[in-house]
Amino acid sequence: EAQVTQNPRYLITVTGKKLTVTCSQNMNHEYMSWYRQDPGLGLRQIYYSMNVEVTDKGDVPEGYKVSRKEKRNFPLILESPSPNQTSLYFCASGAVVGQPQHFGDGTRLSIL
Amino acid sequence: AQTVTQSQPEMSVQEAETVTLSCTYDTSESNYYLFWYKQPPSRQMILVIRQEAYKQQNATENRFSVNFQKAAKSFSLKISDSQLGDTAMYFCAFISNNAGNMLTFGGGTRLMVKP
Numbered sequence: 433e434a435q436v437t438q439n440p441r442y443l444i445t446v447t448g449k450k451l452t453v454t455c456s457q458n459m460n461h462e463y464m465s466w467y468r469q470d471p472g473l474g475l476r477q478i479y480y481s482m483n484v485e486v487t488d489k490g491d492v493p494e495g496y497k498v499s500r501k502e503k504r505n506f507p508l509i510l511e512s513p514s515p516n517q518t519s520l521y522f523c524a525s526g527a528v529v530g531q532p533q534h535f536g537d538g539t540r541l542s543i544l
Numbered sequence: 545a546q547t548v549t550q551s552q553p554e555m556s557v558q559e560a561e562t563v564t565l566s567c568t569y570d571t572s573e574s575n576y577y578l579f580w581y582k583q584p585p586s587r588q589m590i591l592v593i594r595q596e597a598y599k600q601q602n603a604t605e606n607r608f609s610v611n612f613q614k615a616a617k618s619f620s621l622k623i624s625d626s627q628l629g630d631t632a633m634y635f636c637a638f639i640s641n642n643a644g645n646m647l648t649f650g651g652g653t654r655l656m657v658k659p
Contacts, residue, residue, distance in 0.1 A: 463645035465645065467647075472651050474550075474635055474649035475637075475649040480646045520587065524647075529641050530577040530645075532579070532594055533645070535588070537587070537588060538587050538589075
């Protein structure tokens with residue numbers, strides 16, 4: 433089954449404690465991206481990757497890091513989380529620009 | 545930079561009636577794609593419909609259709625014969641060929657279908 437898998441689904445943690453949200457896709461897609469969703473703002477782009485070792489910033493990259501060492505994985509790293517990073521996070525993947533993307537089920541992060 | 549605006553934060557409709565959700569966007573690109581996504585309470589992101597900007601014909605998917613006005617940069621979603629399962633957040637989204645496959649989303653419209 434084609435899918436994008438994010439882990440964890442929920443996480444409550446404290447300010448400053450490094451965390452990683454994993455994202456894996458099994459469709460051999462070139463493109464992967466991260467979004468955060470906040471009420472009234474829709475989903476906003478954090479980072480994207482067009483292939484292995486190729487990443488670029490989206491609209492709200494501050495406080496986040498990503499890496500793309502393998503085609504299937506695109507983890508999101510919060511080195512020193514802060515309360516303003518409390519949000520719902522989505523990973524997505526796509527094969528070709530303009531074709532519908534596959535979204536993971538989301539990760540709810542709460543930073544206290 | 546592209547922007548997407550959904551001017552209706554919340555809407556409601558009676559079951560079996562028709563409702564239209566508005567979306568406008570701003571871009572200087574000529575080749576792009578537009579989408580409507582549905583997010584039910586389960587928070588999954590579900591593709592509803594897709595439109596290619598170079599196609600003049602409006603996309604349709606069963607009870608869902610769009611009114612794509614390229615000159616006006618408008619992309620509204622019409623839901624016919626509304627069903628209780630249509631209750632969800634709806635997001636309009638835009639992508640251009642130059643954006644690394646990153647979508648730009650509107651703020652969303654919360655739709656409630658009433659029995």
